[in-house]
Amino acid sequence: MHKSLTRRAWLAGASVAARAADSLRLPGKVRLALIGLEGHTGEVLGPLPRLPDVELVAISDPDPQAVARLSRRPIAARARQYTDYRALLDREQLDMVAICGTNGARAPAILAAVERKLHIVAEKPLAIDKGDLDRIRKAVAREAVRLTMLLPMRFGSTFLAMKQIVDSGEIGEVAQMGAQKSYKLGDRPEWMRRKQTFGGTIPYIGVHMVDLMRFTSGREMVEAVAFQARIGHPQLGDMENSTATLFRLDNGGAAALRMDYLRPETAPSHGDDRLRLAGTRGVLEFQPATGLTLVTQKEKPRVITELPPARSLFIDFLEAVYLGRPAGLELADIYRVNEIVLAARASAERREIVRL
Numbered sequence: 001m002h003k004s005l006t007r008r009a010w011l012a013g014a015s016v017a018a019r020a021a022d023s024l025r026l027p028g029k030v031r032l033a034l035i036g037l038e039g040h041t042g043e044v045l046g047p048l049p050r051l052p053d054v055e056l057v058a059i060s061d062p063d064p065q066a067v068a069r070l071s072r073r074p075i076a077a078r079a080r081q082y083t084d085y086r087a088l089l090d091r092e093q094l095d096m097v098a099i100c101g102t103n104g105a106r107a108p109a110i111l112a113a114v115e116r117k118l119h120i121v122a123e124k125p126l127a128i129d130k131g132d133l134d135r136i137r138k139a140v141a142r143e144a145v146r147l148t149m150l151l152p153m154r155f156g157s158t159f160l161a162m163k164q165i166v167d168s169g170e171i172g173e174v175a176q177m178g179a180q181k182s183y184k185l186g187d188r189p190e191w192m193r194r195k196q197t198f199g200g201t202i203p204y205i206g207v208h209m210v211d212l213m214r215f216t217s218g219r220e221m222v223e224a225v226a227f228q229a230r231i232g233h234p235q236l237g238d239m240e241n242s243t244a245t246l247f248r249l250d251n252g253g254a255a256a257l258r259m260d261y262l263r264p265e266t267a268p269s270h271g272d273d274r275l276r277l278a279g280t281r282g283v284l285e286f287q288p289a290t291g292l293t294l295v296t297q298k299e300k301p302r303v304i305t306e307l308p309p310a311r312s313l314f315i316d317f318l319e320a321v322y323l324g325r326p327a328g329l330e331l332a333d334i335y336r337v338n339e340i341v342l343a344a345r346a347s348a349e350r351r352e353i354v355r356l
Contacts, residue, residue, distance in 0.1 A: 024315055026053040026322045031094050033058040034076075035085040035109055036101020037066045039123040040150040044098040047312050048075050054318070058092045060085040061101070085109055094118055096321075100150075103204060104197035107132035110147075114139040119146040119321055121314060124207045125338050128199025133338050140331075148317045148327070149334045153208050153273075154215045155316065157307035158292050162216040162277065164308065165284055170296060172281030174217040177255035179209040180274040185233065185241065185261045193237035201240040201259060202228060202348065203341040209257050209275070210344075211337045213247075217277055221255065221340055221356050223248040226348040245344045247356075 032054055034044065048054060056075065060082035061067050067081045082088040085101075089112055096119040099109045107127040113120050114136070126149060127133040140147050153159055166174060183205070191197040198204065214220065226245040230236050241261040249255060263272060269288065276285040282296030295301040311328065320327035340356055347354040 023050050023052055024318065026051075026318065028053065030054045030096055030318070030322070031057045031092070033060070033088055033092055033094050033097045034070075034079075035060045035088065035097055035099045035113075036105070036123070037061040037063070037070060038102055039100045040152060041098070041100050043150050043152050043312075044100075044121060044314050045073075045075055047314050051315070051318070057094070058082060058088050060088045086112065089113065089116055096121065099123060102191040102197055103128050103199045104191070107136060110136055111139055114143050114145055114147075117143050117145055120148070121317060122147065122149050124149050124151060125199065125203045125341060126334070127338065128203060128342075130339075130342050133335070133342065137335055146317070146321045147331060147334065148313070148329055149338075150313065151208060151211045151329060151334075151337070152313045153212055155311040155313050155328060157310045158286050159212055159216055159275070160311070161292060161304060161307045162275065162284055162286065165294065165304075166216055166218060166277060166279070170282060170294070171277065171279030171284050173251065174219050174249075174277050174279045175251070175253040176278040177213050177217060177219075177249075177253075178274070178276040178278075179213055179255070179257045180272065181205050181209055181257075181259040182263045182272040183261050184263045184265055184267065184270050185236075186270075188236065188239065193235070193239050195238040198239060200228065200345045201261070202226060202243050202245065202345040203338075205259055206243070206245065206257060206341045206344065207337050209259075209273075210340050211333065212275055213255055213257070214333070214337065216275065217255075219253065219255075220250040221247040222250050223353055224340070224344045224347050224356055225353045226344040228345070228348040243348070245347075247344075 030053055056079045058080045059067055059070055059076055062083055064083050070076045071081055097113045098121040100123045110122055126136055224245055224247050228240040228243040230240050231242050243259045245257045247255040274287045284294050286292045292304040293301055294304055316328040319325040343354045343356050
């Protein structure tokens with residue numbers, strides 16, 4: 001075990017994982033509805049067999065065939081079916097909703113749920129324009145509901161390990177970061193091809209890596225300049241398939257994020273996510289092809305193979321809401337990463353450096 005992953009930290013992570021693997025009991029029944037079937041629905045549906053106190057009572061999506069497909073799965077067989085989420089919210093007695101629809105429809109659905117004083121698990125980004133993001137922030141504060149966003153990567157073993165190593169001081173002060181998201185294009189739905197329903201590639205997938213860079217490094221982003229374009233692939237319409245963003249960090253360092261939908265179909269995986277943290281005493285880097293590697297002034301390069309257990313974002317949220325445990329993803333971080341990606345997109349559109 002790497003020395004920066006102390007036995008105490010590892011056992012604490014193992015304890016969390018053990019709770020996630022076993023049934024989680026809550027003080028009472030939690031009536032859950034799923035609104036929209038896009039994105040990371042598995043983050044919510046996957047843990048349900050281990051959550052005897054959470055009942056999926058209703059599902060909604062504008063596509064009745066998508067609703068019917070989900071209803072054939074045992075986990076959703078008893079859920080009532082809707083094609084209009086407003087009707088679902090009006091008719092069902094709920095405690096929590098998971099909102100996983102298209103990007104442009106997300107903010108109105110979140111606001112409708114907040115008005116009914118429901119706790120919310122939302123896909124990302126929360127909104128595709130700053131006005132809607134500000135309305136969500138004010139409504140959540142006014143109604144005192146709990147909100148999280150589906151950023152599951154920060155709960156993964158590799159990135160938990162990166163945070164622990166940085167927090168240990170082993171690579172010193174992080175001065176530079178490099179991050180990548182590269183995806184196969186595949187057959188993209190119509191809503192992703194129009195700006196008014198998609199909102200842009202930078203907010204859509206950039207939010208993951210912005211969160212990871214902040215989470216693992218402990219650094220804040222204070223300025224950004226970004227570029228975005230669609231190169232070739234005219235069928236994509238407004239959807240960008242190539243973006244690059246440069247951030248200035250709060251200590252004067254820099255972070256670069258490159259993203260594309262140019263990964264060849266012959267590649268062994270759908271995505272290629274990478275994260276590199278360069279500090280004053282060493283470099284910590286993750287690539288799928290090489291794993292998590294560390295080199296410091298005191299140690300030669302090595303692969304870190306013993307990692308803390310992965311955690312469930314949804315279970316973490318339930319524990320925070322109903323058991324009073326600290327949230328692994330705080331609301332302030334959720335709002336901040338949304339602000340950053342919307343500002344980065346504005347930089348690309350206006351072709352100027354923006355303050356964050």
